[in-house]
Amino acid sequence: MSIDQTLTDQERLAELDLDQLRQLVGLVEYDAEADPFPVTGWDAVVWAVGNATQAALYYQHVYGMELVAYSGPETGNRDHHAYVLRSGAVRFVLKGGVDPASPLHDHHRRHGDGIVDIALEVPDVDRCIAHARAQGATVVEEPHDVTDEHGTVRVAAIATYGETRHSLVDRSRYTGPYLPGYVARSSGYVKPAGEPKRLFQALDHVVGNVELGRMDEWVQFYNRVMGFTNMAEFVGDDIATDYSALMSKVVASGNHRVKFPLNEPAVAKKRSQIDEYLDFYAGPGAQHLALATNDIVRTVDVLRSKGVQFLSTPDSYYTDPALRARIGEVRVPIEELQSRGILVDRDEDGYLLQIFTKPIGDRPTVFFELIERHGSLGFGKGNFQALFEAIEREQARRGNF
Secondary structure (H helix, E strand, C coil): CCCCHCCCCHHHHCCHHHHHHHHCCCCCCCCCCCCCCCCCEEEEEEECCCHHHHHHHHHHHHHCCCEEEEEEEECCCCCCCEEEEEECCCEEEEEEEEECCCCCHHHHHHHCCCCEEEEEECCCCHHHHHHHHCCCCCCHHHHHHHHEEEEEEEEEEEECCCCCCCEEEEEEEEECCCEEEEEEECCCCCCCCCCCCCCEEEEEEEEEECCCHHHHHHHHHHHHCCCCCCEEECCCCCCCCCEEEEEEEEECCCCCCCEEEEEEEECCCCHHHHHHHHHHCCCCEEEEEEEEEHHHHHHHHHHCCCCCEEEECCCCHHHCHHHHHCCCCCCCCCHHHHHHCCCEEEECCCCEEEEEEEECEEEEEEEEEEEEEEEEECHHHHHHHHHHHHHHHHHHHHHHC
């Protein structure tokens, strides 16, 4: 398979190559011809937000994203504003209702700011939909073409957990800025001198939270409907403290470019972060996005200077002799990681660095993870205890523990 066939449009625009992707997101070799539901990669993460105009400016100023396309009343879209932002191969689409009757307002009233669509780029929309339908998936948008002066995009969509869906997009015949109905749009915002070109380069994984007892159901959905394989499993004492716990399983596309950890709460003395999410999001949904960077230290420094708040890690984490012995040498001195609260984990394939923001909106629901991989294909299992305890401290402060 050629590089042109392997890289998504976004990855080519970001000037990423396969070696960079292998490091950034843990890409592995895979035979697409044998896949009943081949997925090329991520297409877009579509958000419903309370104020898309302000959110678009926030993601430019704080997260260093670039405004590339727009749809709204000025383009004939009377229902909502939609801003398309990009950082490397990551594409966010922020939608906010204009018409008082817009369904986006209803979604936002129920869930707050959140992800409505995790869109995937696929080489054959009809083939994927035919397989999904045969395996019992709910098709919420039949395959169809949308066309403008830049060409044609073929799209469809299937339902997943809660009100989340996966749009399937084939943009091989399209050269426009995003989709028909959108126009190219840039911003007057100018990055401060010396700031990196981008703070993150790729999307590593998207985590979904589901109700107690339904994690295996959704794991089987991704196995059966989309041909995803089981990549990891964390149960029992893997993610637990004396007070709360959760269970998690990870499914991934054949090349591991698209990875979905799926969480459900576990019975414990107190309410876990998953219980809190389900309560405040009013149901299942996408809990966090892991943004891959090749310089997590610089990214954290820039984001913190702009006011982004991260979960704190106690100093004892960094002075623990067992941890120091297990992680060995990493590219950043442990003292620098400690001063920033960056976690480190090692497995048989290498190591990773990671850190988690506090919730990004008013509700304690969606947040971001920043991750820098050096060979490791895992998710920071060795950090689960420290992370869970940090989240519990925040839950207690909010009165939701």
